[in-house]
Amino acid sequence: MIIHVDNVKKKYKKEWVLKGINMKVEEPNIIALVGPNGSGKTTLLNCMTNILKLDEGSITLLDQPHTDTSIFKEVSYLQDNRILYGHLTAYDHLKFICDVQKIPYKKIKEVTDRVGMSSYVKRRVQNFSLGMKQHLLLAMAIINQPKILLMDEPLNGLDPTSAINMREILLQLYEEGTTIFVSSHNLDEIDRLTHNIHFMKDGALLKESLKDMDSVTYSIKTNDDDQANLLLKENAFDVQLQKNRGITFSERDVSLQHVMKLLHDHDFTIISVDNKVEGAEKRYRELFEEGSV
Amino acid sequence: MRLLIFELKKILLTKKFIAICLLIIAGITFLFFRNYISQDFAHGQIAAEYNEYVNVHEQRANYYEAIMENPSDDILGDLEQLEEQQELNETALETSNQLLSQLDTSEWQERLQLENQYYQEVEEYKYANGDHPLTFEEINRSRALNTKLLDEDIAPQYANYSIATPNFMMQVMQIFITFTAIALILLFIADILTREFEEGSIHFLITQPIKRHTIVLNKFIGGVVIYAIVILLVTITPYTLGLIFGNPGTFSYPVVVENNGVIDFITIQHYLMTSTILITVFSVFCITLYLFYSLIFRQTLIALFAFMATMLVGYLINTLTAGTFWAWVNPLQNMLPEQMILVQNSHEWYMAIPVTLVVIVVLHVVMVGRVRRLKVG
Known part of the structure; x- marks a missing residue:
């Protein structure tokens, strides 16, 4: 079992902020947690990483109790940028993680190249923009090639290019076997990342997740839509090729992640992924009422 | 060790640390040249x-x-x-x-x-x-x-204006051990742990594969290393200035002490050694106590207030009590090492050391327990 959250309850003072959360993740996946402010998303993540004490229930990550600090060799938690030390450089932060996790220093160059922050890795964090800090947080979270990557609002402060870059990195990590558990307000980006979206309200996970609901129609544009269409059909995917929209399919019939993986494995370049139906945002509005976010 | 290096980087690479170290050197240099031109x-x-x-x-x-x-x-x-x-x-x-x-x-x-x-x-x-x-x-x-x-056969030195190396070192040490050391320690370590809570960076540390008690232990060692750097500055700077610009003097220069009402002597060498031991023990105690308060209160101002209140209580106890018994059991006895060394009536200068070390160990044991159960919101 990769993640097992069993009837987790947490209260602040006398108010229950988590009311019996249950979740099982048995194979690598991208799971999104969506909900309004105060719904308990960050509390759940903090409980999973033992930053907060559980009042009831239990959590195991990779079949180990979440209280065992050794799990952090394989579990990373991308938190908000307050955790960074302003007067240290990005390199200092990454070197520290390499030191405590016995990761060779050459990984620093690899990960900074991957995230796109090589040019400012030796600069002090206090001079970083919000986006640069997010890059560093991502680099810190993935330098150990984690099996589980927990992320709290990772897209905050990212410009569109960086957001796309982060999405690509996360999809690559997923393909490499990392389970990604992400909470975010950016419904559009989340929608593009996964349809395994869980909604959270008032400290409880709603029974329905987006993947259980009405389908969303996707359209994907690649560097060679004809060949990609043929490949997908050869692999029994129910897809259509449409003029101007590229390859389209319904989430009900075809998994976006599987399509992306197959195309990636065959070296197709994904130019864009769009969903025709509003997907997560539409459902979010239905569940939480417009304007409550 | 790896965490310690990271901790030291966090402390030593700050402008504050460098500025205070330079101020210490500048202050000692100023004092020496004041003595030099005041002969x-x-x-x-x-x-x-x-x-x-x-x-x-x-x-x-x-x-x-x-x-x-x-x-x-x-x-x-x-x-x-x-x-x-x-x-x-x-x-x-x-x-x-x-x-x-x-x-x-x-x-x-x-x-x-x-x-x-x-x-x-x-x-x-x-x-x-x-x-x-x-x-x-x-x-x-x-x-x-x-x-x-x-x-x-030792030539006398001006009491507060000496440029003889040992006498000037003693003058600097007298200033250092009279509350200056504690003030400097507080300046350096005031937010060493509380900042992690206040700014949220503690989340980063406790989501690393390291044992939690090592976080506080390394903060403590970091504090001790800072103290060691300061005491080195306080001894090496006057020594160097005295050697270059002053005169060698003698470390056998007598210092008057009162021993059970009788006038006695120790040498400057002995004074420097005992005062260094006493202020080191008391500084380590202060670092431990301050970290303890930091862990409990998690806010710099409150931790500072609690620490200052403890020192004040300690000062009052020192003023109101006397005798061998209190010297053995009061860990705050070394708050003023000068008095412990120069006036040894009904106590010896070393008597408060064992109880101070015991309290340091007890505080660490309590801190380890607390930090293992540490939950941060």
């Missing part, structure tokens, strides 16, 4: 002191002369004692005049011998109920020090 002033102070003695005796001589010419009825019975006082005052006046006139011409040995002769005469004068600003304690201390210097 004539210090010499003048001795002359002023001798001059004051002469004035005192002259005033007393005029008084005796006047009173002897027209003795009032109420002192007729004391005439014999007044005559004795007048005679002793005349002798002391003569010696004090000699001291003043020979100050610039005589060798130091000659001057100290004459000073001792003068102290002897003043003592006799005071025994004869004569009035003099010097107390018996001051007379005894000064005479004993002069005798020691003569016996050891």
